[in-house]
Amino acid sequence: MPSAAPDGIPVPGDGALPAASAAAFGERSFGFYVHVPYCATRCGYCDFNTYTAKELGGGASQASYAQNAIAEIRMARRVLGDRYVPVETVFFGGGTPTLLPARELKAILKAIRDEFGLDAAAEITTEANPESVDEKYLVELAEGGFNRISFGMQSARRHVLEVLERGHTSGRPEQCVRWAYDAGFEQVNLDLIYGTPGETDDDWRASLEAVIAVYPDHVSAYSLIVEEGTRLAARIRRGELPDIDEDVHADRYTIADELLTAAGYSWYEVSNWAVSEDARCRHNLLYWSGADWWGIGPGAHSHVSGTRWWNVKHPAAYAQRVAEGRSPGHARELLNAADRRVERILLELRLSDGLDLALLSRQGRAAAGRAMQQRLLEPLPFADGHAVLTLRGRLLADALVRDFTD
Structure with missing residues (x-):
């Protein structure tokens, strides 16, 4: 299970910001992160704040998530006051946001639009497991205002996916890219992971070549990090799988940069490549440039003008606080x-x-x-x-x- 949230300064029950941070709101770009903490199964390498139905326990419901998220959005409006600062980016992450019905993701986005307003060129992204969407679902999202989607592909090789315990079939992510563009999404990303135990250079090249063949406008490639407490860490500790080799990771990164550059992609952040400046992920750039965002949902982190806070992690605790009209913030720090x-x-x-x-x-x-x-x-x-x-x-x-x- 995910570890406890870190300690910090207590967040007031009404979520009020320090005066200096509240006064400076609006001086920087502003976005929303919406954390949807549900997955159909837990991948063996995952230590994110996510929950399967078995892990969720009592006192929380996936079915009530959207109404709780909307309640926190309205709380954010009260905390930030009536200053007009249109939202430039919205990012639904997880977990698997697309386990929720499309109408619920659209309802959460509508609440952000109604309470804050969206910039005319706002970037609206959701992450998706390839097995959790079909053509109809993607069309519904695109018609509801989503214009960017990020699919978790990780690898094109079945034996690598099996080590990662990824729940999708080879070839499905590439099909999803085609469906997303046909549905009207303007930008599509594929996520890859390199350095999985048992993966070879040829496996990694095959994954990159599969991505390049469908040519999404953005690719993210991350080295596998083995986190304590995960099933993958336990398998390595028992000797069932070889440990991570940093030299192999370096070689795989070099291969990725070589193939992606040759295909017309340019790196703009160590782990991210895009076909043009317009294809860069503006939401991540908002984080990397020290701008402001409000994180919705269990365990989500926020930052406004030098104040950073994080919500309680378990969906049951989050739902209880929101139902009581209290901030779900667990703690905060002043930078x-x-x-x-x-x-x-x-x-x-x-x-x-x-x-x-x-x-x-x-x-x-x-x-x-x-x-x-x-x-x-x-x-x-x-x-x-x-x-x-x-x-x-x-x-x-x-x-x-x-x-x-x-």
């Missing part, structure tokens, strides 16, 4: 200038738009100089004072962040 500077370094370094070296301390600038000498970092053309990771630098991004923020 000071030093915190926000470190976060900017961590996030900007991962982007192709580059890191503003003025953010670095004297020691950090010295570390950046060494990274340039080692060809891990290079000046960004036409952006004075900014530097961007080289391909080799992207493989060592986490270590470089530590050097730059010491």
